[in-house]
Amino acid sequence: MDKPVIELIEVNKQYNGEQALSDISLRVADGEFLSLLGPSGCGKTTLLRLIGGFESCTSGTLLLDGMPVEGIPPEKRAVNTVFQNYALFPHMSVFDNVAFGLRMARKAQDEINGLVAQALKRVQLTGRERRRPSELSGGQQQRVAIARAIVNQPRVLLLDEPLSALDHRLRKQMQRELKRLQRTLNISFILVTHDQDEAFAMSDRVVVMQGGHIEQIGTPMEIYEEPVNLYVADFVGDINVLDGVIEQQSGPQTFAAMVEGAQVSLRSKRNVTPGQRVHVLLRPEDFRLELEQDVAKSRDLFASFHQAKLKGTVQRLYYQGATYDVEVTLEDGKTVQVTEFFDEDSEDLSFKPGDKVILGWYEGWEVVLPYEK
Amino acid sequence: MKNSSRFRQLLIGSTYTWMVVLALIPYLILFIASFLLPGDDQLVQSGLSFSNYQHLISPAVFSMARSSILLAGVAALLCLLVGYPFAYILAQSSAKVQPLMLLLVMIPFWTNSLIRTYALVMMLKANGVINQVLMALGLIEMPLQLMYTQTAVFIGLVYTLLPFMILPLYAALKAVDPRLVEAGRDLGANWLNTFFRITVPLTTPGIIAGCMLVFLPALGMFYVADVLGGARSMLLGNYIRDQFLIYRNIPMGAAASVTMTVAMGLMLLLYFFASKRLNREAMQ
Structure with missing residues (x-):
């Protein structure tokens, strides 16, 4: 990132003695689509308001195009905001709403007419100029x-949960349109959202x-x-957390470990040492699941589970449309969720409650984290 | 359950009784009296007549109406100029301070306005509080002539009616979504532009309501002009009082009263429709 459009250096924000933001350092590249993702109260909206100029940092530096903006009011920042619930001026027409910023910048009426028409065309609202x-x-x-x-034409567009009030279908559509808009305008977008799908679908990077x-x-x-940790893993999608202990290093970035009572082989770029307790994280779709009897019968199948062989019992099946989820209880009592695709060869589900199954995963798809809980 | 509903009936019933006995019936009597003529030995004499209303169409009454409307209009304007900044600060201040400031606005309501007008005399007269303070500070050598001036009348009217301006303005300002103001700033408007292009238009219903609530009572507040202004110019209120109390021409006073009430009613009606339209436009 050679020239960030926004740079935050160890920014702190306190409200009445409460720490709203601690040591935030972040660079936003020119033309980047960045999402701030987190639950309510995580500070993402405060961070956005800080960049917009509606709040000031308690400490730290905020640079816009390399210039410190501390003390510069919102109206003097080359940053515009799409507010949650839109904050449109109810006493003005659509045209006057869109023209407001241009009028404040004292643009000529001809120029205003042209720019407003262009902006409304971009969002497909041509013909609604006179509406309230x-x-x-x-x-x-x-x-x-x-x-x-x-x-x-701001340097950065800030979007505060802009799609949260829309229904699912419209939200999907607006996500695509926003992404398209960001590409054509080539300005940086910073989106605040609590919706992981939304952040993933649109962003170049996610915070x-x-x-x-x-x-x-x-x-x-x-x-x-x-x-990088259990919190992030859990916040972005479903995750299974298995517990284990590293036994020995068996190769470069490869470790023998005991996980949920089974001998497994783990891959990790992290420095883990023998004897260390770890979490092994697996997405539901990362698991491989086979019937115990099938694995016993087939030598190839048995060999392909060499890395991990966890035993369990199928508890329930959840039909999801394109996929189905299998809830499996491991021998030590832990429950995991496994997502399976339908077998194209048979119309029946491959598993039923009570089936004894072998559970493994594709090599290297596991995430190994130091023990946290 | 039954008790509470009976209590409610009693409460509503007594309110209605109060309104009927002390407002509606007297007003009906006034209305009827306005079509009668004054009698020599009785208060009124029988016989339908429109002459009272005809008498109202006279240059003298028009001139009184003009000065009354001018006085009330200027008072409303002054109240707006004083009240808007106050209401704005009030609406912006912290949740802890607001009730206290509102209380300060409300307290004068608890004292009769005629008594408060006389209290103002104590402040304004030649050896009154204001002059004594100014002289003690050495700012003036001779007492200022405050009493019996137009200024004193406006001080009295603004002092008495200011709460009626502040309260609707405060309510209107509180209802303005702070994000709209932020959106204005975000789009490059400085404080002044945000204020006049966003805050003021969005509080127009409150401005109109406040002006009506000041203007209408000010039309009839003859005693403020009397006590503080020394009754230099005749106002409609003075005229009505004089018809009742000095000339004993009750039908004439009644006709003037009814006319003024109808005029005020029409203005209220106008305000009602205007505010309904504004509110509809302001709805999001």
Whole structure:
């Protein structure tokens, strides 16, 4: 990242003695789509308001295009916000809402007309210029809010849970449109959301936050496949947490370990030492599941489970449409969720409650973390 | 259950009784009296007549109406200029301070306004509190002539009616979504632009309500002008009082009263429809 458009250096924010943000350091590249992901109260909205100029840092530095912006009010920052619930001016028409920023910048009327028309075209609202916000649907109001912000050609667009008020179908559609818009405009977007799917679908990078801290920054794939701790792993999608102990190093980045009572082979880039307690994280779709009797019969199948052979019993099946989830109780009593695709050769589900099964995973798909709990 | 509903009936019933006996019936009597003529030995004499209303159409009454409307209008404007900043600060201040400030606004309500007007005399007269303080501070050598001036009348009207301006403005300002103000700032508007393009338009219903609540009572508040202004110019209120108390022409006073009430009612009606439209527009 050669020239970040926004840079935060050890930013802290306190509200009435409570730490809302602690030691936030973050760089946002020009033209990047970044998401701040976390539960409510994690500080993501505070961070956005800090960048927008509605809050000031208690300590630390915030740079916009390399310039410190501490003390510069929101109206003087080349940053625009799409507010949660849109905050459209109810006493103004769609045109006047979108033209507001241009008028404040004292643009000529001709230029304003052209830019507003262009912005409304981008969000597909041409022809609604004279309407009041109250006469528009939720999705249309959302588009006005976006047009009102992008018409000013900001360096960074801040989006505060912009899609949370829309229904599922509209949300999916707006996610694609926002991504398309961000590509064509080539300005940085910072999106605040508590929805992992939304963050993953749109972002170049995701910042996972909790309790005012940044837990992890990475591409959606890194966050999903290489979570740095249990919190991140658990927040982004379903996860199975197996407990184990490292027994010895058996090769480069390869370890023999005892996990949930079974002898397994683990891969990890982390420095783990023999005797160390670890968590082994596996997504439901990372597991392989076979009937115990099938594995016993087939030498090939048996060999392919050489890395891990956990024994368990199928408890329940959950039909999910394209997939189905299998709930398996391991021999030591721990319950795990396994996602299986339908077998194309048979219409029946391959498993039924009570089946004795062997559980393994594809080599290297496991994430090994130091023991936390 | 039964007791509480009976209690409610009693409460509502007594309110209605109060309104009927002390407001509606007297008003009906006034209304009827306005079509009668004054008698020589009785208060009124029988016989239907519109002459009272005809008498109202006279240059003298028009001139009184004009000065009353001017006085009330200026009072409303002054209240708006004083009340809006106060209500704005009130709405912005912390949740702890707000009730206290509201209480300070409300306290004068608990004292009769005529008594408060006389209390103002104590402040404004030549050897009153204001002059004594100013002289003690050495700011003036001679007492200022405050009493019996137009200024004193406006001080009295603004002092008496300011709460009626502040309360609706406060309610309107509290209802403005703070995010709209933030959105204005975000889009490059400085404080002044945000205030005049967002806050003021969104509080228009409150501004109109406050102005009506000041303007209408100010039209009839003859005693403030009397006590503080020395009754220099005749106002509609003075005229009505004089008809009743000095000239004993009850039908004439009644006709003037009814006319003024109808005019105020029309203004309220206008306000009602205007605010309904504004509220509909402000709805999101």
